[in-house]
Amino acid sequence: MRLVSATITQNTEIMPKIRLLGLLAPDIAGEVRPGQFIMVNCGEQRVLPRPISIHGTTAAGEVLLLVNIVGKGTEWLAQRQEGDSLQVIGPSGNGFTVSSGAKNLLLVAGGIGIAPLAFLTQQAASTKAVTLLMGATTASLLYPQDRLPQNIHIVRTTDDGSAGHRGLVTGVMPEYLNAADQVFACGPLPMYRSIESLARSTGKAQLVQVSLEVRMGCGIGTCYGCSIRTLQGMKKVCKDGPVFSLPDIVLDEVRV
Numbered sequence: 001m002r003l004v005s006a007t008i009t010q011n012t013e014i015m016p017k018i019r020l021l022g023l024l025a026p027d028i029a030g031e032v033r034p035g036q037f038i039m040v041n042c043g044e045q046r047v048l049p050r051p052i053s054i055h056g057t058t059a060a061g062e063v064l065l066l067v068n069i070v071g072k073g074t075e076w077l078a079q080r081q082e083g084d085s086l087q088v089i090g091p092s093g094n095g096f097t098v099s100s101g102a103k104n105l106l107l108v109a110g111g112i113g114i115a116p117l118a119f120l121t122q123q124a125a126s127t128k129a130v131t132l133l134m135g136a137t138t139a140s141l142l143y144p145q146d147r148l149p150q151n152i153h154i155v156r157t158t159d160d161g162s163a164g165h166r167g168l169v170t171g172v173m174p175e176y177l178n179a180a181d182q183v184f185a186c187g188p189l190p191m192y193r194s195i196e197s198l199a200r201s202t203g204k205a206q207l208v209q210v211s212l213e214v215r216m217g218c219g220i221g222t223c224y225g226c227s228i229r230t231l232q233g234m235k236k237v238c239k240d241g242p243v244f245s246l247p248d249i250v251l252d253e254v255r256v
């Protein structure tokens with residue numbers, strides 16, 4: 001983990017209120033794994049840095065971020081221009097663990113949860129069969145398919161039926177769960193509850209890893225602000241996570 005002053009290389013709106021940012025940070029790009037994140041200083045000193053997942057890397061040494069504008073920190077980020085500098089710390093956290101023996105990977109993305117999973121598709125698509133289930137509330141908020149590898153199988157859902165299958169992304173999961181050797185998910189907590197019950201009923205719960213996007217303070221393991229209860233005791237999401245084996249998490253006690 002390192003503190004880096006990174007130059008912004010791009011900042012484009014690719015969906016309503018969701019921006020793709022590129023940062024020139026070759027040291028981070030060279031070592032980061034899918035599921036890891038960086039802490040981004042968002043303006044004033046009194047605003048705590050914000051955790052943002054790595055969304056991808058480029059051969060030019062960029063790290064890509066997908067930023068959903070929800071409050072003052074992400075609003076500030078959205079207004080940065082190409083050429084501006086950002087102070088970032090990372091890469092942080094553990095990332096997803098893909099088993100060498102796994103052939104079929106099932107990825108389940110709810111909303112902005114596509115951010116770290118797109119990076120996983122970037123790395124896994126050349127050696128594994130990847131199925132990505134991608135859900136959003138409506139068509140305009142579905143991540144653009146042409147930004148994903150061509151050789152993966154993509155299934156899209158929208159809550160309002162404006163694109164893909166109508167309904168929640170977990171609604172199409174039963175069809176794909178049996179063939180999966182591992183499952184990787186990122187999205188809201190209710191999605192994890194549904195995945196847990198589906199995976200338990202098919203004996204696959206141990207194969208599911210999820211990224212927990214809880215609120216963070218320091219992001220470097222010193223404040224205990226991100227602690228959650230697991231079957232192995234209390235864990236810090238910023239150091240021990242953000243990726244956890246789903247059945248290990250005491251979901252009812254997680255607060256976002």
Ligand SMILES: Cc1cc2nc3c(=O)[nH]c(=O)nc-3n(C[C@H](O)[C@H](O)[C@H](O)COP(=O)(O)OP(=O)(O)OC[C@H]3O[C@@H](n4cnc5c(N)ncnc54)[C@H](O)[C@@H]3O)c2cc1C
Pocket residue numbers: 037050051052053054065066067068069070071072073074075112115116212213214215216242256
């Ligand atoms: C490991 C990790 C990875 C993340 N990756 C991404 C990413 O790739 N892209 C992205 O856009 N966001 C990501 N987030 C969420 C992001 O950190 C928050 O949205 C951000 O900190 C909000 O800051 P803000 O100042 O804009 O909003 P605030 O003013 O702090 O809050 C505005 C609203 O957003 C809600 N909120 C704040 N933090 C979170 C959170 N962690 N999860 C859900 N709701 C929250 C608040 O409850 C409030 O309603 C990630 C979070 C974690 C922990």
Ligand code: FES
Pocket residue numbers: 215216217218219220221222223224225226227236237238239
């Ligand atoms: S955010 Fe401070 S310990 Fe995790």
